[in-house]
Amino acid sequence: MAPSKENLSAVLYGINDMRMVKRDIPEPGDYDVLLRMGSVGICGSDVHYLTKGRIADFVVKAPMVLGHEAGGTVVKCGSKVTNLKTGDRVAIEPGVPCRRCKFCKGGRYNLCHDIYFCATPPDDGNLCQYYTHAADFCYKLPDHVTLEEAALLEPLSVGVHATRRAGVTLGSRVLICGAGPIGLVSMMAARSFGATDICITDISANRLQAAKKLGADSVVLVSSSSSDQALAEAVKCSMKEQRQPNVTIECSGAESSIRLAMLATESGGVVVLVGMGPAEVKVPILNAATREVDLRGVFRYANCYPLALDMVSSGRVDVKPLITHRFTLLESEQAFETARTGAGGAIKVMINCE
Structure with a gap:
């Protein structure tokens, strides 16, 4: 499916100030893929940034797209991408490290000081219609694994x-x-x-x-x-x-x-x-x-997505019962309020971006 001409995004401007904004559709770099976003889960950190404007030393100082628990479908590949193709459904590991520092070289890239991490100031997240990400931090899903399950690989x-x-x-x-x-x-x-x-x-x-x-x-x-x-x-x-x-x-x-x-x-x-x-x-x-x-x-994770995907795809771990509420992208404000209050016994609130 060809991308539309707009990219509706949930953008945080300040405390309790989230707006649905139409942004440009980004172009993937040589080693990136452009994704049509499917499912995005709301994390407690997303709610915290919305209600408090910060977590520890991470402070929202400029408009930022929320969301980092996500799955999507590849619609365009960068010129040097070899591990994915158009139409592949993927889980998105939200942290892309520098790959050069001692932590990255030692396999503990979650401790990298120069990591890009979705929806952590100042980095944009992926609660939007289209998003670009490093192809090697996207994991192709087996046919029987849903995009909602892909989103839940992040907390898993x-x-x-x-x-x-x-x-x-x-x-x-x-x-x-x-x-x-x-x-x-x-x-x-x-x-x-x-x-x-x-x-x-x-x-x-x-x-x-x-x-x-x-x-x-x-x-x-x-x-x-x-x-x-x-x-x-x-x-x-x-x-x-x-x-x-x-x-x-x-x-x-x-x-x-x-x-x-x-x-x-x-x-x-x-x-x-x-x-x-x-x-x-x-x-x-x-x-x-x-x-x-x-x-x-414990700070985030490193080298855990492949195992988490194996756990889910093999049926050893069933994350689907965690999802208690579903909303559309246009209903993001209501979705965040449900996640914030825990209304209706909310555990995991999922947003469909398609």
Whole structure:
């Protein structure tokens, strides 16, 4: 299908100021492809930029197209593209690194200081009709994998990276703090990696109910009136044979949740910090240090998309139940409000750009 003459895009101009703007259709560079966008999921970071205008040091200072969880169809290839052709449906890994620095050469390109990452200021995202991207960061989909599933490879890749960083393997006992989309895909990834006992916590009973349906072995409802020690004990009691988790994946970013992660994990275990919360938090660091609980950071992912795609295409991981709401590109404002409020039990809100 030939591109139309306009490129409707969801552009963030400032706090709570998102506008639908007709932009020019970009031309792909030699190593790029032009994509007709299909499905784009709304991430918590998209909502945060809309409502707060920043995440940590990333500040929206100029108009920026939102969206980075995406799948689309190739409509034009750059002159030197060899891995894709017109008509291919692809999942889009949103971060394109410099390929030259020590982090890129060492395989940890998620730490590249010169990475282009969709919808992270100042880089435009792909919540639009047409978008260009580096061809080698686009992954061709098997015929049976949908563009919605392609969009969900982005959060699933976060879960894969977190699970790898945590060292989850066959027989791991895993605590996941936070039953939002990232917590749920981390649960799916951990199960696929061999975890045999998974407990998930959240402040929302509805989200915990969803987590149980998606495969959690046990859940713990977090109350503001519960002490850290009481919650840690509740986690232990909920797990098989009342054994502490040896791995915790913290996905909320909340200070209280990070404390719980450190206290609940058994001595010699691992805590990975996935959730993005306050820049500084008060945590029981001496407790963790004297019990040799390892703390590991997680930032995006590297070399995870191929495995995430294999997980989905093989049927080992089913991400489709995460999608609770669907909107068109013209309904983006309503879609973001649904994602922001969690109305109707929203987990993952998907926008169809076609």
